[in-house]
Amino acid sequence: MTEEDEEQFRRESMPRTYTLRQRWADYRAEVRANRPKGAKARVRAWLHVEPFxxxxxxxxxxxxxxxxxAVYINGVANGWWHAWGEKPTVAATTPAARPAPSASSPTDAAMSGGYQIGPDGVLVRPAEHAASxxxxxxxxxxxxxxxxxGAELAAEHAFSLLIYAWNTGDTQPFADITQSGDGFxxxxxxxxKKSYASGWTYGMHSSITRIVKVEPVSEQKWGAQPNTIGVQFKTxxxxxxxxxxxxxxTDESEYRSSVTLFMTWKNEHWVVTDGDISNDK
Structure with a gap:
């Protein structure tokens, strides 16, 4: 035996490497060989399998x-594509665009300067400053x-009820302590009442700085009713x-005024029967 024959014998007798690719090829060949012939036979073979x-x-x-x-829902949510049956519009391609609020819109309340516009066209009073x-x-x-x-304190109380009326629109307490028909x-x-017919007021405040005089006033000199005490104070x-x-x-500036009230003792309580408020210059 020559060296060439010996080398060839050695190569042929060595074990072959069986690669994964060769295994897959052999498996596919075996599957093709055992595959049922015809489409009908293949369907039957596919159906007749174990429950597992x-x-x-x-x-x-x-x-x-x-x-x-899941991919479809995520795509619709992120705007990658439109929902099934949805027709794309110009507004849909510009998500940043928002409709301007209008008084007729059921979802967007009309606003003006940060205030909501009421159905009567008047700005809605802020809840934190409500009359209540x-x-x-x-x-x-x-x-x-x-x-x-007593007349002095009743006069101060009547003035505080007037400020209360401006801040709330409730004039009844002021009316109860003043005489009906009096011009003041x-x-x-x-x-x-005219102010609250088309608006409102809040934050008005006033303080009495000095009592000027408290004294009886006569009918002859002042035309006052009997049992009347004149009260004058600065605010x-x-x-x-x-x-x-x-x-x-908004007006937070302060101004000074002189308040004069005629307090008359009637029916066991003090009543404002005349008055005047004038600004001090």
Whole structure:
């Protein structure tokens, strides 16, 4: 035996390397050889399997359908594509565009300067400054006495009820302590009612800085009713925030005034029978 023959014998007798690719090729060849002939036979072979494999197939189908549906929902949510049956519009391609609020819109309340516009066209009063947030002033016990001090305290109380009326629109407490038909009374009640017919006021406050005089006034000199005490005092007032229709004005500046009230003792209590408020220059 020559060296060439010996080398060839050695190569042929060595074990061959059986690669994964060769295994897969052999498996595919075996499957093709055992595959039923014809489409009908293949369908029958596919159907006639054990229940376990049917369950596996159903699970695969459910997983695939779920994955496709999840991708679809995520794509619609992120705007990658439109929902099924949705017709794309110009507005759909510009998500940043928002419709302007209008009074007729059921979802977007009309606004003006940060205030909501009410159905009557008047700006809505802020809830934190609603009339219900103001407490009605209480009449001091000493103001129920028929004395000059009682008249003084009753006059101060009447003035505080006027400020309360401006801040709430409730003029009844002021009307209860003033005489019906008096010019001073009717003038200020009319002013408050007209103001609240087309707006509102809040934040008005006033403080009494000095009592000027408290003394009886005569019918002969002043035309006052019997049992009347004149009370005059100085005040510092700030108008706060006022709304007229859709216009807001804020005035925090303070101004000084002189208040004069004629307090008359009638039916066991003090009543304002005349008055005047004038600005001090």
């Amino acid at each position: 494999y049917w369950g596996m197939r159903a699970a695969y189908v459910v997983l695939v359908v779920g994955a496709v549906f 947030t103001y407490t009605k002033p209480e009449l001091p016990e000493e103001a129920k006495e028929n004395t000059e001090r 009374r009717e003038t200020y009640i009319d002013k408050v 510092v007032t700030s108008n706060g925030v006022t709304c007229v229709n859709q216009k807001i004005s």
